[in-house]
Structures are given as structure tokens and as C-alpha cells.
Amino acid sequence: MQKHTKFEPFTEVTPTSPIAADSHGGRAKCLQRLVRLELPVPATVALPFETVHNIAKGHFPDTERLLGYFKEGTLLSVRPSSEDPDWGGPGAVLNIGMTDRRHLELSQTHGEDAAHSLYLRFIQAYAVHVARLDADDFDAMSPSAEGVKAALALFEEETEEQFPQDPARQLTQVMRSMARAWEGTTARLLRQARGAPADAGLGLVVQEMALGVGPGESGSGVIRFIDQATGEARINGRYRRQSLNRDALRKSDEAMYLVKDPRGASLQEEAPEAFKRLNRYADICRSRLREEMEIEFTIENGKLRVLDAVRTQRSTRATLKVAVSLAEEGIISRDDALLRLPPRALNELLHHQVDPAAKRDVIARGIAASPGGATGKLVFSGQAAQQCAARGEPCILVRRETTPEDIRGMHVAEGILTERGGMTSHAAVIARGLGLPCIVGASGLRLSVQRKTLQTADGRVFGEDDIISIDGSAGEAMAGAVPLLEPFFDDDFETFLGWAREAGDVGIRVNADSPEDARLALDFGAQGIGLCRTEHMFFEPERMAVMRGMIFAETEDDRSAALEQLLPMQREDFTALFEIMSGRPVCIRLFDPPLHEFLPSDREGMRQMAEALDLPLSDVIHRVDSLSEFNPMLGMRGVRLGVTMPQIYDMQARAIFEATVQASKAGDPVVPEIMIPLVSARREVELVKTRIDAVAAAVRNETQTEFTYRLGVMVETPRAALRAADIVQHSAFLSFGTNDLTQMTYGLSRDDADRFMGDYVRQGVYPEDPFHTLDVEGVGELLLLGAERARSQVPDVTLSVCGEHGGDPETIAFVRQAGFNYVSCSPYRVPVAQLAIAQLAIRDRKAIK
């Protein structure tokens, strides 16, 4: 539109004047909307970005003509109007037009106090913003004849000029100072940090002052209609007599309540008509602007004026509540409601939070690896954590880094703090899976596991049983207990996620290894289990002992005997999962980790194990030693174990099939999915498939029950992606394990990367931590290549992403674009993923319309 009309250096705000947010700023646009809604907005003129930019360069518009829009002698305010209100801008300047003469006149019409106050305030603002004098010097001056005099004298002394008495000159100078402030370096950096582009423009809004000072009921206030924390309908705000604009908020002790209140006077009682009208305006805004607005108003001698209205700032919880309410009232569509919340914001709702108001005695900072707050006794081992939990005492587990042996301790701890590790270290991944607050890489700490002490950088020492708190959202550990806010899944949350699921067009499954995880997944509405890691199941003490027996087996028979013992346990694990998921798909990854993870790493552990297995210590040491690896990530694990020690997979397949038969009898028919990890060659799949098929046939025969199953491959090596056309020949599905794939594509261990990842992201070497957001250019190409090649052979092959990236909105956008069938992520990331997918689908539908 702008293009086709003559450029106007300013425009009066009328229902039809050509005003747009991207040329005049959000405030100007919003004021136009209020005018259209016939709210009593004082006369207003909007200056577009271009005009303000010219002003900064010294080219002024015709100020006299501008003033022509207002009644002679009217006082004016100038307020900033950037494209997005969040980008900030220079402060408003009020009372432009105040001169010695107006001062005199207003003393008569509005009383001396009002006149002094209006003039002094303008002199101060002009002195500070335009003449760049020191604000402190004006602070002590009181709104009195003397005060005004002193202010004028100080101004003249400092500037060696008389205080300007020409309203046009005043206005020009104010606009120039605001225009220049916007172009300053600091202001630019600040707004860029809030997401503004480098060339973001500033509009200005020149408005007739409504005078909240003077005779009759005069004052100003701000009114909101929702609770900013919860989103519940609740009128709040303040009104102050004899004040201007937002003064009521600044000095709230001198202000009135809005709604009738036992604690003091209220607008509802003192000016019931104005109060009623404000409520009506709120309803109008809500239904016509489809938003909860905060209204800035002035009562000028009994007459209500609306100066401005902005979207009410609110918490994530409130945003969700408002969106659901508006949609339920039919004001906005469900789709629009879903678009109102950035997916990641949902994280806040899923965890305890440290009360933002709490005092923090920070003792260490690290990487905010899993959000939420927790408080508890300091413990230094998984065992101590379990003991603590047994006594019913909450605890925070502190470790150099965690290993699978710590899993049970992590399950019972309130939070986790590690000295080492990054966003995708063991501790971080597990904690996110468990929804536990976690800080990793708190490298300023000095941890002594032996002495059970934690020494902070400033020399303080904390021991076992000392209370600490952690804020996993901020990456801060604190001494003592801090107040926590409860997580909040209410009906609105349920409703909102329900809409998201309906709107979404990509499946969502969950990474779940335990019945608890599985139940949580169902609560969040996951469609199945996309990754059930089986190795955690072996870390329970009795199973661990059997595992070790298997590892130390001298003969095939001994090995088989140990696996025999594990079979019923695994069968129970799977039966439980199948029953909970009642017919929904469950994808079980066969045993993946290197065997040495099941062996002790210290001398004492080896001694105990030698005793337990009745072996010479030297044998144990030798075996542990011979299994240790230089690069365990790239070692003897996954399908490599499956091929060279096939009895393990045989046992697992049998457990899965027997559980299938059992669970199908009791409920919905189960079609288990079996996933082979760390594949790099087609033949690996063939070898495993042959044996699993044989086990299936045996179980069918023994149980005289028919069942089917789906075999697939976890694509974790670059080679598996490149050779997907081969590998898919024997696979019903391919699930991309993007954690490992990222490690291998970059040649970068996630456990070791945090030492330099910060540096790398800061220097722009990597745009983001690739373990956090999928590296679209590298790892992403492997996903696309793999998908394309797999589909070239098996067009209907099921494709998915499991692992940490599965819950990341950007990654989800990428794989959705590539037509993947589902993503799988840890339970607490499911809501985020659901919303991300819903938004993508909605935006696509809107684009097509």
C-alpha cells in the first residue's frame, strides 16, 4: 500500500489513515485499532520510521504543519513506536508545549500545583533527554513555584541558553533526541539481543496530553484484566489521582486499587462510571483485538481517555490459559491458539521452578542441562542417594560425571550436578529423560569423592548432608534451600496439548525404558515407544551379577546358562511395557553398550567381584583390562556384540516374543518392533535377522501362537546412512539415532565436546551446538540421503528420528519437511514436540490457503 501513495512524513491516526506496524510501528498501529473501536483516544499523529531516521540525520519534517493537527496550546506527549513493542525504545516525553505562558494559564485553569507539576516535569525531561544534563541535579526539585524557578535557572546556567518557549522548537528537539537515542550503539545492541534486525526502525507517536492533574476527578492509571502469572480473569492495576500516564504504577503506595478492596479506596467505588467503561473497553479489545490488553487511561476532570493499550505481559502459563480461553469462547480458532506459544516455552510448565523472587547464594555455575529447580541433601554416590531416598530425604546427587552405574541413584535424586560433561553427556540425557533438574560441566567446583566434599571457587566447602539447591534452567547451584514453584499441568494444559495432537501431522513417540516412563508417555499422549533401551534393565544389582557371570563365562554353555537366568526378567520387562502401551507400537533396541560398562572400574569393585564370582583377582583384572577400550563409542558394542556373541540377542528376541504372546493374550494384539543398533553393513542385519527369525519360529511353535514382528535398523553411523539402499532390504523401518550420527559425522564425542563447544559457538565455528539442534548441513544431509536411498528400494519404509534431537523444534521442522513418519524423544519433551509439529502443520495449511 505504502508504495502506491505519496510518502507522508506524518499521518493523523484515524480509522482509515495508511498506518502499518512495519512502517509506523506497533504502538501507532495499535492506537489506530483503538480509534477504530471508537475508544476515546486523544488526537494522535504517527511518524513513520523513515521520518524518524531523517530526523536523526538532521532533516526535520514541517513541525508547524504537524502542530496544526492539534488545538492551539495543547500539551503533547511523544512516545516511541517500534515494529515490535519488545524491542524497546527511548522513554516517552510528556507535556511538550509547556512554556512560561502556559504555566501561568494552567495555574489559573488547573490550579498551581498542577501547573508546577506539569512544567517541572517537562523541564526535567527536556534537560535530561534533549540537553543531556545530569538527572540527579533535578531530582530534589519539588513541584512548586520555587522548584520550577530553580529548574529553569539550572537549565540556563548549564546550557547558557534560555529554556525554549516555542512549542514547535520543543517538539523538534524532543523528536531529534529520541531519534538519535534509537540509533545509538548501545540501544542497537540491546534491541538486537531481543531479536530485532540491525536496521529496525523507530516510529514516533505524538499525542495530545490528557491531563490527569487539575480540577474534578483527575488522574491516571493502568488496568489489566488477567492475572499475569496464571492467566485467570482478574482485574488488576492501579489508579492515582493527580497523576499522568503510568505514574500510578511507579508510586503504587499512593495509588488506589481498581476493584473494591478492603485494604483501601478503589476506582470501582470512587469513579464507578469510568470503571464500568474500562471494563467495556476491555471486552471490546478482547473480542475485536483477540487479545488480553493492558489499558493506559487518564481521567481528565471526570472524562475518561484511553492513551494506549498493549498486550498484557504474562507468564507462559498465563499465555496458555488465555489462548485456551479465547479459543473456547470462539474469539480465536484453535489453530491460532496453538500458534500463540513458542513450543520450548512449555518446558517451564513441566518442572518445579526456583521462585524468581528467591534470594540466590550461588556457589557454582554450569551448563543448564535439564530445566527445573530442586533442593536436597548433598550426596556423592548413587548408593548414598538411594539410602537418602529410603529415609525419605530429598537429595542432590553430585558426581564428577555419571555412568550407567549411577542410574538407580539418579532415579531417586531430586537433581543432579556434575563437574564435567555437556548438553548431551550421560547425566544430561538421563536427567532430561527423567525430567530431573540437572547442571553439568560445573567446572569451577573441586569435587573430592573420597573425602565427600565439594569445594567452591571461593573456597567454601560443602559436605555430605549439607543442603544445596540447583536451578537447572539457569545452570546455577546455590547454598541452602530455595523456595520452589510447583509444576503445573492443569486442564487447560491438557486441552491445549489435545488440540496440538489433533493439528499435528507427524507421529510422536517416546524414548522409554521403564513402566514409569511408559505411563508418563501415555499421560502426555505419545503414540508409542520409539526407543526402548534395554541396557538399563541390567543395572539392577541382581541382574548385574548375572550379567557379570555371562561376561566371565568360560564356555558357550556357561554363557547360555547366565542368559537363561536373564530371560524371565527381560520377559517381564517387556510384558509390562506391552501391557501398559496396550497395542501401541513399542520399538525395542537390542543390547547396545560395550560389556565393560558392566564391570567395575576401580580396584575395590574388582576385588568384590572376584569374591562374588569366586575367581582370582588377577583373572578379573585381566578380563576387565582386556575389555577396556580406547574409544568405547567406536568400539565393540551394538550389533558388533550381536554378531560375535549372538546368544545375547537370541535371549532378548525370545523374551520379546514370549512377552508378545503373553501380553496379546491379556489385551490388544502386540506387534513388537525390534531395532538393531550401530549397524554399518547390510550383512550385519542379515545375520541378526536370520537368528531372530529362527527364535520367532521356535516361540510360535512352542506356544502354538501366531504373531508378527517388525525388524528395523538404528541408523547411527554415516555408513548406514550412505548404504541405506542396501540396509533397508531387510528392514521394515529405519530410525536415525542422531546423537551418535552427529558424533561420527563431526568426529566429535558428545562427552568430550563441552570443553570447547562454548568457544566454538561463540566464535561462530558452529552456528549452534550440533548435539542440541540438528546440523542440517552435514548430519541433515545424511538423513536426507539415507531417507531417499531407503525409499528408492522400499517406498513405504517407516522413517523416524530418535534421540535428543527428536524433541527439538528446528530438527522436527527439518524431518517433517523430509516426510519422516515420526519422531521419538524423552517423555518430558513430548509436549514441546507436539506443539512444534502442530505449529508447522498449521503454518503449512495457512500458507496453502
Added chain:
Amino acid sequence: MQKHTKFEPFTEVTPTSPIAADSHGGRAKCLQRLVRLELPVPATVALPFETVHNIAKGHFPDTERLLGYFKEGTLLSVRPSSEDPDWGGPGAVLNIGMTDRRHLELSQTHGEDAAHSLYLRFIQAYAVHVARLDADDFDAMSPSAEGVKAALALFEEETEEQFPQDPARQLTQVMRSMARAWEGTTARLLRQARGAPADAGLGLVVQEMALGVGPGESGSGVIRFIDQATGEARINGRYRRQSLNRDALRKSDEAMYLVKDPRGASLQEEAPEAFKRLNRYADICRSRLREEMEIEFTIENGKLRVLDAVRTQRSTRATLKVAVSLAEEGIISRDDALLRLPPRALNELLHHQVDPAAKRDVIARGIAASPGGATGKLVFSGQAAQQCAARGEPCILVRRETTPEDIRGMHVAEGILTERGGMTSHAAVIARGLGLPCIVGASGLRLSVQRKTLQTADGRVFGEDDIISIDGSAGEAMAGAVPLLEPFFDDDFETFLGWAREAGDVGIRVNADSPEDARLALDFGAQGIGLCRTEHMFFEPERMAVMRGMIFAETEDDRSAALEQLLPMQREDFTALFEIMSGRPVCIRLFDPPLHEFLPSDREGMRQMAEALDLPLSDVIHRVDSLSEFNPMLGMRGVRLGVTMPQIYDMQARAIFEATVQASKAGDPVVPEIMIPLVSARREVELVKTRIDAVAAAVRNETQTEFTYRLGVMVETPRAALRAADIVQHSAFLSFGTNDLTQMTYGLSRDDADRFMGDYVRQGVYPEDPFHTLDVEGVGELLLLGAERARSQVPDVTLSVCGEHGGDPETIAFVRQAGFNYVSCSPYRVPVAQLAIAQLAIRDRKAIK
């Protein structure tokens, strides 16, 4: 040809009869060539594969017609004729046609002894091969009237049949037994192991017997004209009177020498005319068949007959010698000479070899990681190896596995034996680089480094100073000293490699870190250094101390001070290399390994270090601990160090440039190549390039000398290959480090892979160890993608492969096809690479003609 003529079930061997190696076998073809050369070959009929295959199935050709080619009553031999003589075949059967009646007749014409011998021999052969009787039962029988009688009686008793008296039946049965033997499972597996295809056919050659028994000068022999070990011209072989075919070789104590010899009678003296004619025949074969032939001959009552001639079996050294001789005499072209030796065979010539005749007391078997034999005192540490070497005593270094700290010890040891590791473990790679015999993964051993003992699987214990030997070609360690054969680079070797270099069309550089390596590389004719690893330079004790100081530096200044100390040392390193290479390209890889490789891993080492650096032990432990990594291969190394601790690369760049200025003054101008390791993103290259450019500018300014340099990238991560179009923007060259690239593409640590690689290759999961021969399908695709993408941006970018695969003939074929500019490999692999490239180029040229 075969197609267009009527199928002939047998063909007389004449100069023009339709006989081909791929239908009648190599022997039949060779006999036809001898006939064409007018050598006195007895009448011969050749049966093609198809006929023999039919015989095996019971369909016989017209034997009467076959016999029609021979004079009535002639005795016949049947010999196998497979396509390639190396594939083997059933033994020859002689004297077919011997019957009671011929026995009587021959007693009169050739004497009784001859007749008995001929008949008995045929009865034995027939009984064993056709009637399948036990050979042992016939062994004791003497060639006499009684012997013949006993043999006939035994035959009749065992078979309950009369010995066949019809020559046609005899011939049929002999051919049938040979045809069936060929089709047996064992025979098929044996020949497949020698490279024969599953459906390889057998031809048969039926030949008139030349009788080396009977009146006058009668006998048989075999004559060769070269020394089979050296290839020198030297007549050798044996002649035995009253014998048939190859008898002279079987019982050489009863045989004559061929050339006049003080030790006994010789053919030259006893039958000078036959001897002369044989020499003439050899000359004819040599010039017309273009090969050194071994001739099987018979003198029948003074008349010389040539039964057969085959290529003289010979050692690699002899093969090379003969090829060079034939080419120098103009009998074959240089190209043909180069095609006569498989490239890998050259390895044998480059190392000491364990004398094949030596007695072996094998104490352990492992992976044959680097070829050659060595003998020396057992030592258990690099330090002990150095002490041994200082005393002038050869030693064998035995370690669990080697680390960079052992390098100096490895340099002085005669050979290396490790308990762990695979073909591409540190020990194996370094040993091949040094040309040292090496066995890795000798897992049957029990090594105690503390007690300094080596216990073998059978319980024997060896201690320091015990002598052992290793055979790195066979992967065997032996007790005591074994006799070794010298390596052999003679003039012929030089000549041959010179021809190879002329014929080749892909550059060859060498991986060399030291002046010794560089000189060796020049000796082998390498065109430059393709990979100079700089880290080994820091392992000398004084440098190590400075390195550690740098790692422990508290401030930037301390770090810079430590690097200052290293600068002159590095400058000397590079100056020496540049001077030796006199203007040839030298590609220096910047510092690559993780810093913890320079720190001690045991308590005692840390204690010593704490003392040396005057630091509390706890600080040292903490630092060592904080630098340790879960997966060092994927950790803080290469360009990641370069970006986060840029002073190291600054120092190295300065050393390189100062050395460039210095070496260019003294000799040919130097254009150093600087290679950045472990790149995964373009920005890494930009950051490093900016700093190196600045260092170059500073050095140019300080020295007032102009020089240029080339900056490139080592492509080791899959991502670098995928993003080659980006990365090449700042690179003059890309060199693919296929070791690391293979590790990351497969997700497979070369140090840990040997635990299952054997299994994997045996089960056909991987067709070959991908660290040994490039995985063309996976890693190879990344090479092709990388090359294509890089060239799309910079068409003349230099592309190469460095690392272990650079010396592998199959890998070379692959990268040559992809148009790579050069390969770089360890010095001792250069000759193999040169020959491999020459052969590829020659074959391409021949294909185009």
C-alpha cells in the same frame, strides 16, 4: 572361434589346430606353442573342458577314434591341463597301453627291466587312481617279474576283476578317474583357495610316451635356465638314465647334474649333443614365448624329446630380475616387464626375511602387522630399548600396546610385539612407517610389564635379555635366534622402480616426520612429503618437558613463553626437511593429538612431573584428570586445539615460514604446504587461515623476504567430505585422511576393532578389513562426494589420499579412477604404490589401444 566351429571332443595338437587356454587348458596351449616352435614334442591330443566334464558325468568320447591318432601299440600318458597351471589338478598317469602282451614285446625290444618297470608303474597308477586301491600295498613291489605278478594278483584279488588288457578301456577309465577327481569337493575348495573360479574346467592332454627306459642313451630330466631364488642365468635341474618324465627330480641322488660338475657325472659330458639342443630350445622359448621355461625332456635311445615346458617357478626377486632382463634384451617391453609382478610382492624385497628353511619354536601368534624378520633381546619399555641400542645390542620391544611415548624406543628396536591392537593400531602403523617387523594382537601372551616377563600360552616364561625372534610376515614370535635373509635392493630393483615411475600417472608422496624418513623417501623416488606429522617431534625428552610446561601454563604469557622455547626446535626440524627435499613439496600437518598424550598416565609419572614443574601433585593429578577424555579420537584435538589455543599453530606457522626463508636461501625455493587436521566446518579453516596469513606477513616483513605457501585441509570427518564445497573455498588442497575417515564412517575405532574384525571378515560382514583396503562403498563414496563438491568450486584443487590406504593397490586404483593428484604413504610402501600405479596406467593404455 570355438563358437563358429563344430564342437570337437578332442583335437590333435598341431601348429594350427583350434586350441585355447580357456577351452583346453594352459598345458595344451603351451604344448601347441612348442609344436609351433618345432620342438620335438611327441604326438599329443588335447581334450577340452567340456569333454572332460562330460566324461565325469559318464558320457565318453569315441576312444577308439582318439587312439587312432597314435601308432598302434604306442604307450600313452594323460596329464591335466587346467586354465591356469597354478590351480593344480590330478596327477599324470603314464604308460597307458601296457598289457601282458606289450609287457612281453617290450621285454624283447627294451629289455626286461624296462618292461617290468613300465608295467608295474602302470598297474600301480591304475590300481590307485582308477580302482581306488591302497597305494601303500603296492609300495614294496619291485620292478621285476615277481613284482609285476604280485601287483596283478593283488589287483585281481581286491577288485575281483582281471587287470584290463584293452588300451581303449584303460584310457577311458584313466580319463574318467581324472575327470572325477577334478570335480571332487576337496579339489574344488583347494583350487578356489588359489583363485580359481567355482566352475573352472579341466582339460586333458593325451601324449605318446617317450620311453626313457630301454637300450642306448635313455632317460628323462628337467632343465631350468635360471636360479629360481635369484633369477640369475644358471642352468640347473637333473637328468636320470632309465627313468620317465620327472623321475630325475624325485630321486636326485641317483641323477646326473646337467652342467659339468666336479661332484659327479653330467648331461653336458655324457650327452653333449642333447645338452646343446636343450640350450637352443631354451633360447627359442625365451625369445619366442618371452619367458624363462622349465623343460621336461626324455632321451629315447639317444633321441631327444620334449614332453612339456612350463614357466619356471621363481621367487619375487627372481621374477623381477627376469622381467628386467627380458625387457633389457628387448624381448618384452618395459610395460610388460612391469606387469609381471603383483605390486604387493615387492614387500618381500624390502625387509629381512626369516629363512624359510629355519626351524621355528613358535611361542605366540598374532596379527602380521608389518613384514620382515628380526631377532634380539626381549625389552619391555622404550627406555630399555634405547639402553640396549646404546650398548649396540639388537632388541625386540614387547608392550601391551604402544603409545607415542614409545616412539623413540620403537625407532631403535629391531622389531615390535604387542599384546593388543590390530592392523592399524599405533604399533602397526608406526612399525610399517619405520619398515620394522611387527606383530600385534598376540593375545595368547600374558605380559607382566612390572615383573618384566612374558608368559606364553604353554606356560613358558621369558624375561628381559632372553633372545626371541619375530616374523612380521607370518605373525609368529619364536624362542631364540633364527637365521634371517637380507633385504635386497639391487640395480634391477632400481631399474624396475625407475620404469614404474616413468609409466605412472598419479603422484606419489611419502608420509615422513624425520630427516631419516625423508632421505629414505628420496631413495625410493617419492615426489615429495604428503604428510609430515609434527607431533612426534615433541616427544624428545627436552621438548616433552617444554610441552608439559605449556600445557600447565596458568597465563597466556606463560604459554607463549613455553612456545617460544619450542619455536627454534621446530624451525630446525622444518629446515632440515626442506633442505633434504630440496624444493620438492613438503606438506606439514599442524599439531593434531589431544594434549593428554603428553602427560603421564600413571601415578609415578605424575609425581615426577609435579617435581619437575614444581607444582603440588594434586594440581598435576587434577589437570591430567581434567584433560582425560572418554573418546580421545573424537575429542579435543586437531583444529579444535588450533581454534581454542591458537598460539600453538601460530608458533608452528612461524617455524615453518622461518624455515622456508632459511632453506630457500641455501637451495631451491621452498613453497611449504600447511595442512589443518580434523576440520568439520569451513569457519575453522577461516579462523586458522587468518592467523597464519598474519604470521606469514610478519615473517615476510621481519626477514624482508618474499615467499608463498599453500594452505589445505585434511579431510578426516564425514562432515568435511560432505561440506567440501564450503571448505575448499579457503583451501589450495584437500588430503583425505582415510584412517580417521574410516573410523568415523563406520563408527569404529581402529584400536578397538581388532577384537572382532577377524570374526567380521570371516563371516563376510565386511568383505575386507576397511582399515586395510578402502571401503569403496561407504568411505569411498565420501571421497567421491568430497572430490566432486570441492572441484565444483575450485576445479584445480589438489586432491590426495594420505594415511595407510595410500599404499594399498586397490585403494590406489579407486582414487586414480577418481582423478586424484597423488597418494601419500609410509616410505616402505612407496615401491608398492609406484608399481600399482604403473600397472593401472599401462592397463588403461593397453585398453585404449
